Amino acid sequence: xxxxxxxxxxxxxxxxxxxGAIARAxxxxxxxxxxxxxxxxxxxxxxxxxxxxxxxxEANLSDKDSVExxxxxxxxxxxxxxxxxxNAGITKDNLFMRMKDEEWDSVIAVNLTASFRLSRAAVKTMxxxxxxxxxxxxxxVGSTGNPGQGNYAASKAGLIGMTKALAAEVAxxxxxxxxxxxxxxxxxxxxxxxxxxxxxxxxxxxxxRLGQGDEIASAVVYLxxxxxxxxxxxxxxxxxxxxxx
Amino acid sequence: xxxxxxxxxxxxxxxxxxxxxxxxxxxxxxxxxxxxSLDTVELVMxxxxxxxxxxxxxxxxxxxxxxxxxxxxEKNAA
Numbered sequence: 001x002x003x004x005x006x007x008x009x010x011x012x013x014x015x016x017x018x019x020g021a022i023a024r025a026x027x028x029x030x031x032x033x034x035x036x037x038x039x040x041x042x043x044x045x046x047x048x049x050x051x052x053x054x055x056x057x058e059a060n061l062s063d064k065d066s067v068e069x070x071x072x073x074x075x076x077x078x079x080x081x082x083x084x085x086x087n088a089g090i091t092k093d094n095l096f097m098r099m100k101d102e103e104w105d106s107v108i109a110v111n112l113t114a115s116f117r118l119s120r121a122a123v124k125t126m127x128x129x130x131x132x133x134x135x136x137x138x139x140x141v142g143s144t145g146n147p148g149q150g151n152y153a154a155s156k157a158g159l160i161g162m163t164k165a166l167a168a169e170v171a172x173x174x175x176x177x178x179x180x181x182x183x184x185x186x187x188x189x190x191x192x193x194x195x196x197x198x199x200x201x202x203x204x205x206x207x208x209r210l211g212q213g214d215e216i217a218s219a220v221v222y223l224x225x226x227x228x229x230x231x232x233x234x235x236x237x238x239x240x241x242x243x244x245x
Numbered sequence: 246x247x248x249x250x251x252x253x254x255x256x257x258x259x260x261x262x263x264x265x266x267x268x269x270x271x272x273x274x275x276x277x278x279x280x281x282s283l284d285t286v287e288l289v290m291x292x293x294x295x296x297x298x299x300x301x302x303x304x305x306x307x308x309x310x311x312x313x314x315x316x317x318x319e320k321n322a323a
Contacts, residue, residue, distance in 0.1 A: 127287055169283065 002225040005030030008078040013088030015042035017187035021213030022085055022220045029221055034074035061088050061114040071121035083224045084122040086115035087137040093148045104151045111155035132175035133224045136163050140183045140239045160235050167233035176232040178223045183239025186210040207240030250315045256291050270312035296322040
Protein backbone atom coordinates (compact mmCIF):
# COMPACT_ATOMS: atom_id res chain seq x y z
CA UNK A 1 0.00 0.00 0.00
CA UNK A 2 0.94 3.60 -0.61
CA UNK A 3 3.73 2.66 -3.01
CA UNK A 4 5.10 5.75 -4.77
CA UNK A 5 7.64 4.08 -7.04
CA UNK A 6 8.09 6.11 -10.20
CA UNK A 7 6.25 9.13 -8.78
CA UNK A 8 7.97 12.50 -8.80
CA UNK A 9 7.46 14.83 -5.88
CA UNK A 10 8.42 18.42 -5.15
CA UNK A 11 8.60 19.34 -1.46
CA UNK A 12 9.08 22.97 -0.47
CA UNK A 13 10.60 23.93 2.85
CA UNK A 14 12.43 20.62 2.96
CA UNK A 15 15.08 21.95 5.34
CA UNK A 16 12.55 22.27 8.15
CA UNK A 17 11.62 19.53 10.59
CA UNK A 18 8.29 18.66 9.00
CA UNK A 19 9.46 19.23 5.41
CA GLY A 20 12.49 17.01 5.91
CA ALA A 21 10.32 14.26 7.36
CA ILE A 22 7.94 14.56 4.39
CA ALA A 23 10.78 14.32 1.86
CA ARG A 24 12.22 11.27 3.66
CA ALA A 25 8.85 9.53 3.84
CA UNK A 26 7.98 10.08 0.17
CA UNK A 27 11.45 8.94 -0.80
CA UNK A 28 11.20 5.84 1.39
CA UNK A 29 8.01 4.90 -0.47
CA UNK A 30 9.92 4.98 -3.75
CA UNK A 31 9.27 8.49 -5.03
CA UNK A 32 11.88 10.64 -6.69
CA UNK A 33 11.99 13.89 -4.73
CA UNK A 34 12.99 17.43 -5.54
CA UNK A 35 13.73 19.25 -2.32
CA UNK A 36 13.59 22.99 -2.12
CA UNK A 37 14.50 25.39 0.63
CA UNK A 38 16.56 28.44 1.42
CA UNK A 39 19.48 26.83 3.23
CA UNK A 40 21.69 25.14 0.67
CA UNK A 41 23.87 23.30 3.18
CA UNK A 42 20.85 21.71 4.88
CA UNK A 43 19.43 20.70 1.50
CA UNK A 44 22.72 19.11 0.47
CA UNK A 45 22.89 17.28 3.78
CA UNK A 46 19.37 15.90 3.35
CA UNK A 47 20.13 14.96 -0.27
CA UNK A 48 23.27 13.05 0.64
CA UNK A 49 21.52 11.19 3.45
CA UNK A 50 18.80 10.07 1.01
CA UNK A 51 21.15 8.96 -1.76
CA UNK A 52 19.58 8.27 -5.15
CA UNK A 53 16.41 9.79 -6.57
CA UNK A 54 16.98 13.22 -5.03
CA UNK A 55 17.32 16.62 -6.67
CA UNK A 56 18.11 19.87 -4.90
CA UNK A 57 16.24 22.86 -6.30
CA GLU A 58 16.88 26.09 -4.46
CA ALA A 59 14.17 28.71 -4.21
CA ASN A 60 13.32 31.84 -2.32
CA LEU A 61 9.56 31.71 -1.97
CA SER A 62 9.23 35.37 -1.09
CA ASP A 63 10.57 36.22 -4.56
CA LYS A 64 8.06 35.95 -7.43
CA ASP A 65 10.59 35.04 -10.12
CA SER A 66 12.17 32.43 -7.91
CA VAL A 67 8.75 30.86 -7.26
CA GLU A 68 7.87 30.88 -10.96
CA UNK A 69 11.12 29.09 -11.78
CA UNK A 70 10.71 26.35 -9.19
CA UNK A 71 8.16 24.00 -10.78
CA UNK A 72 9.87 24.07 -14.21
CA UNK A 73 13.22 23.40 -12.51
CA UNK A 74 11.84 20.46 -10.53
CA UNK A 75 10.02 19.15 -13.58
CA UNK A 76 13.08 19.18 -15.75
CA UNK A 77 15.29 17.68 -13.03
CA UNK A 78 12.89 14.79 -12.40
CA UNK A 79 11.44 14.60 -15.92
CA UNK A 80 7.93 15.11 -14.60
CA UNK A 81 5.91 16.11 -11.58
CA UNK A 82 3.17 14.04 -9.95
CA UNK A 83 3.15 15.30 -6.39
CA UNK A 84 3.50 18.83 -5.03
CA UNK A 85 3.79 19.40 -1.29
CA UNK A 86 3.43 23.05 -0.38
CA ASN A 87 5.09 22.81 2.99
CA ALA A 88 7.24 25.92 3.26
CA GLY A 89 5.97 28.45 5.74
CA ILE A 90 7.17 31.28 7.91
CA THR A 91 5.89 33.07 10.99
CA LYS A 92 6.18 36.72 11.94
CA ASP A 93 4.13 36.85 15.10
CA ASN A 94 2.89 40.06 16.57
CA LEU A 95 -0.16 41.33 18.35
CA PHE A 96 -2.71 42.43 15.80
CA MET A 97 -2.64 46.10 16.75
CA ARG A 98 1.12 46.17 16.46
CA MET A 99 1.44 44.07 13.33
CA LYS A 100 3.33 45.85 10.58
CA ASP A 101 2.27 45.67 6.95
CA GLU A 102 5.59 44.04 6.16
CA GLU A 103 4.91 41.26 8.69
CA TRP A 104 1.50 40.66 7.20
CA ASP A 105 2.68 40.81 3.58
CA SER A 106 5.68 38.54 3.93
CA VAL A 107 3.76 35.78 5.70
CA ILE A 108 0.94 35.88 3.16
CA ALA A 109 3.49 35.94 0.31
CA VAL A 110 5.39 32.82 1.39
CA ASN A 111 2.61 30.77 2.94
CA LEU A 112 -0.26 31.53 0.60
CA THR A 113 0.81 33.31 -2.59
CA ALA A 114 3.78 31.03 -3.26
CA SER A 115 1.53 28.00 -2.77
CA PHE A 116 -0.92 29.51 -5.26
CA ARG A 117 1.77 30.10 -7.87
CA LEU A 118 3.37 26.68 -7.42
CA SER A 119 0.00 24.94 -7.59
CA ARG A 120 -0.94 26.91 -10.72
CA ALA A 121 2.22 25.78 -12.45
CA ALA A 122 1.98 22.20 -11.20
CA VAL A 123 -1.64 21.77 -12.25
CA LYS A 124 -0.70 22.59 -15.85
CA THR A 125 1.63 19.65 -16.13
CA MET A 126 -0.61 17.40 -14.02
CA UNK A 127 -3.59 18.09 -16.30
CA UNK A 128 -1.60 16.86 -19.27
CA UNK A 129 -0.75 13.65 -17.45
CA UNK A 130 -4.25 13.21 -16.06
CA UNK A 131 -2.75 12.56 -12.65
CA UNK A 132 -1.66 14.69 -9.76
CA UNK A 133 -1.53 15.07 -6.02
CA UNK A 134 -1.22 18.41 -4.30
CA UNK A 135 -0.87 18.49 -0.53
CA UNK A 136 -0.87 21.84 1.23
CA UNK A 137 0.50 21.97 4.74
CA UNK A 138 -1.81 24.13 6.80
CA UNK A 139 -2.02 24.49 10.54
CA UNK A 140 -4.50 24.00 13.32
CA VAL A 141 -4.47 27.77 13.83
CA GLY A 142 -5.94 28.19 10.35
CA SER A 143 -9.11 26.76 11.85
CA THR A 144 -8.89 27.90 15.49
CA GLY A 145 -7.02 31.21 15.25
CA ASN A 146 -4.29 32.09 17.71
CA PRO A 147 -3.45 35.35 19.45
CA GLY A 148 -0.37 36.95 17.98
CA GLN A 149 -0.71 35.06 14.71
CA GLY A 150 -3.28 37.01 12.72
CA ASN A 151 -1.12 36.88 9.61
CA TYR A 152 -0.16 33.22 9.99
CA ALA A 153 -3.71 32.10 10.82
CA ALA A 154 -5.06 34.03 7.82
CA SER A 155 -2.50 32.46 5.50
CA LYS A 156 -3.29 28.94 6.71
CA ALA A 157 -7.04 29.47 6.59
CA GLY A 158 -6.50 30.82 3.08
CA LEU A 159 -4.77 27.58 2.12
CA ILE A 160 -7.82 25.59 3.23
CA GLY A 161 -10.13 27.65 1.01
CA MET A 162 -7.70 27.52 -1.88
CA THR A 163 -7.43 23.75 -1.47
CA LYS A 164 -11.18 23.33 -1.79
CA ALA A 165 -11.57 25.64 -4.78
CA LEU A 166 -8.73 24.05 -6.72
CA ALA A 167 -9.86 20.54 -5.76
CA ALA A 168 -13.26 21.23 -7.31
CA GLU A 169 -11.71 22.62 -10.49
CA VAL A 170 -9.33 19.80 -11.28
CA ALA A 171 -11.08 16.73 -9.85
CA UNK A 172 -12.24 15.65 -13.31
CA UNK A 173 -8.60 15.40 -14.35
CA UNK A 174 -7.71 12.89 -11.67
CA UNK A 175 -5.87 15.50 -9.64
CA UNK A 176 -6.54 15.67 -5.92
CA UNK A 177 -5.83 18.65 -3.70
CA UNK A 178 -5.81 18.26 0.05
CA UNK A 179 -4.56 19.95 3.16
CA UNK A 180 -2.79 18.53 6.20
CA UNK A 181 -3.13 20.68 9.29
CA UNK A 182 -0.59 19.93 12.01
CA UNK A 183 -0.96 20.98 15.62
CA UNK A 184 2.13 21.39 17.80
CA UNK A 185 4.96 19.33 16.30
CA UNK A 186 8.33 18.81 17.93
CA UNK A 187 10.88 20.97 16.15
CA UNK A 188 13.76 23.31 16.95
CA UNK A 189 11.06 25.94 17.51
CA UNK A 190 9.21 23.96 20.17
CA UNK A 191 12.51 22.70 21.68
CA UNK A 192 13.29 26.33 22.46
CA UNK A 193 10.22 26.74 24.67
CA UNK A 194 10.74 26.71 28.43
CA UNK A 195 9.09 24.10 30.68
CA UNK A 196 6.30 26.43 31.72
CA UNK A 197 5.42 27.19 28.12
CA UNK A 198 5.60 23.51 27.24
CA UNK A 199 3.29 22.57 30.11
CA UNK A 200 0.80 25.20 29.04
CA UNK A 201 0.75 23.79 25.51
CA UNK A 202 0.54 20.18 26.63
CA UNK A 203 -2.40 21.08 28.86
CA UNK A 204 -4.43 21.82 25.74
CA UNK A 205 -3.57 18.54 24.00
CA UNK A 206 -5.55 15.44 25.05
CA UNK A 207 -2.69 13.26 23.81
CA UNK A 208 -0.46 15.18 26.27
CA ARG A 209 2.55 15.18 23.98
CA LEU A 210 3.87 17.04 20.95
CA GLY A 211 3.48 15.47 17.53
CA GLN A 212 6.40 14.15 15.52
CA GLY A 213 7.31 15.19 11.99
CA ASP A 214 6.88 11.56 10.90
CA GLU A 215 3.26 11.68 11.99
CA ILE A 216 2.66 14.50 9.54
CA ALA A 217 4.75 12.88 6.83
CA SER A 218 2.78 9.64 6.90
CA ALA A 219 -0.42 11.58 6.24
CA VAL A 220 1.25 13.26 3.28
CA VAL A 221 2.32 9.85 1.96
CA TYR A 222 -1.27 8.66 2.17
CA LEU A 223 -2.72 11.70 0.41
CA UNK A 224 0.00 11.45 -2.26
CA UNK A 225 -0.75 7.82 -2.98
CA UNK A 226 -2.99 6.19 -5.54
CA UNK A 227 -5.02 4.74 -2.66
CA UNK A 228 -6.21 8.23 -1.71
CA UNK A 229 -7.62 8.84 -5.20
CA UNK A 230 -11.14 9.57 -3.96
CA UNK A 231 -10.06 12.00 -1.23
CA UNK A 232 -10.04 15.60 -2.39
CA UNK A 233 -10.66 19.03 -0.91
CA UNK A 234 -10.12 17.59 2.54
CA UNK A 235 -8.26 19.02 5.49
CA UNK A 236 -6.75 16.32 7.67
CA UNK A 237 -6.10 17.59 11.19
CA UNK A 238 -3.22 15.98 13.03
CA UNK A 239 -3.02 17.57 16.43
CA UNK A 240 -3.31 14.99 19.19
CA UNK A 241 -6.92 16.01 19.73
CA UNK A 242 -6.24 19.64 20.65
CA UNK A 243 -8.96 20.74 18.24
CA UNK A 244 -11.60 18.45 16.82
CA UNK A 245 -13.69 19.39 13.81
CA UNK B 246 -7.84 22.51 -46.00
CA UNK B 247 -4.61 23.91 -44.64
CA UNK B 248 -2.07 21.92 -42.73
CA UNK B 249 -2.75 24.07 -39.68
CA UNK B 250 -6.47 23.34 -39.87
CA UNK B 251 -5.74 19.61 -40.04
CA UNK B 252 -3.54 19.73 -36.99
CA UNK B 253 -6.02 21.87 -35.03
CA UNK B 254 -8.88 19.49 -35.80
CA UNK B 255 -6.79 16.48 -34.87
CA UNK B 256 -6.04 18.02 -31.47
CA UNK B 257 -9.71 18.84 -30.89
CA UNK B 258 -10.80 15.31 -31.80
CA UNK B 259 -8.20 13.79 -29.49
CA UNK B 260 -8.83 16.11 -26.54
CA UNK B 261 -12.59 16.16 -26.59
CA UNK B 262 -13.14 12.65 -27.88
CA UNK B 263 -15.65 13.80 -30.50
CA UNK B 264 -16.27 12.53 -34.03
CA UNK B 265 -14.10 14.19 -36.66
CA UNK B 266 -17.09 15.16 -38.79
CA UNK B 267 -18.47 17.24 -35.93
CA UNK B 268 -15.29 19.33 -35.81
CA UNK B 269 -16.23 21.89 -38.45
CA UNK B 270 -14.93 25.45 -38.65
CA UNK B 271 -18.16 26.75 -37.16
CA UNK B 272 -18.25 24.27 -34.28
CA UNK B 273 -18.30 26.03 -30.92
CA UNK B 274 -16.08 24.22 -28.42
CA UNK B 275 -18.53 24.53 -25.54
CA UNK B 276 -21.96 24.57 -27.21
CA UNK B 277 -21.34 22.10 -30.04
CA UNK B 278 -18.47 19.92 -28.89
CA UNK B 279 -19.32 19.56 -25.20
CA UNK B 280 -16.17 21.15 -23.83
CA UNK B 281 -16.17 22.57 -20.32
CA SER B 282 -14.14 25.60 -19.26
CA LEU B 283 -11.21 23.43 -18.20
CA ASP B 284 -11.24 21.72 -21.61
CA THR B 285 -10.90 25.08 -23.34
CA VAL B 286 -7.85 25.90 -21.20
CA GLU B 287 -6.37 22.53 -22.06
CA LEU B 288 -7.04 23.01 -25.76
CA VAL B 289 -5.24 26.34 -25.70
CA MET B 290 -2.31 24.68 -23.93
CA UNK B 291 -2.29 21.92 -26.54
CA UNK B 292 -2.32 24.46 -29.38
CA UNK B 293 0.54 26.34 -27.74
CA UNK B 294 2.55 23.14 -27.55
CA UNK B 295 1.76 21.90 -31.05
CA UNK B 296 2.45 25.21 -32.76
CA UNK B 297 5.14 26.48 -30.41
CA UNK B 298 3.34 29.74 -29.91
CA UNK B 299 2.13 31.65 -26.86
CA UNK B 300 -1.59 32.42 -26.75
CA UNK B 301 -2.22 35.25 -24.27
CA UNK B 302 -5.35 35.10 -22.11
CA UNK B 303 -7.16 37.91 -23.95
CA UNK B 304 -6.57 36.14 -27.27
CA UNK B 305 -7.60 32.80 -25.80
CA UNK B 306 -10.93 34.33 -24.77
CA UNK B 307 -11.71 35.15 -28.41
CA UNK B 308 -11.14 31.56 -29.53
CA UNK B 309 -14.59 30.02 -29.16
CA UNK B 310 -14.93 28.02 -32.37
CA UNK B 311 -12.63 25.66 -34.22
CA UNK B 312 -12.38 28.26 -37.00
CA UNK B 313 -11.30 30.92 -34.48
CA UNK B 314 -8.42 28.69 -33.42
CA UNK B 315 -7.37 27.99 -36.99
CA UNK B 316 -7.49 31.67 -37.89
CA UNK B 317 -5.47 32.68 -34.85
CA UNK B 318 -2.83 30.05 -35.47
CA GLU B 319 -2.57 30.75 -39.19
CA LYS B 320 -1.82 34.33 -38.28
CA ASN B 321 0.48 33.72 -35.33
CA ALA B 322 2.12 30.32 -35.64
CA ALA B 323 5.72 30.35 -36.76
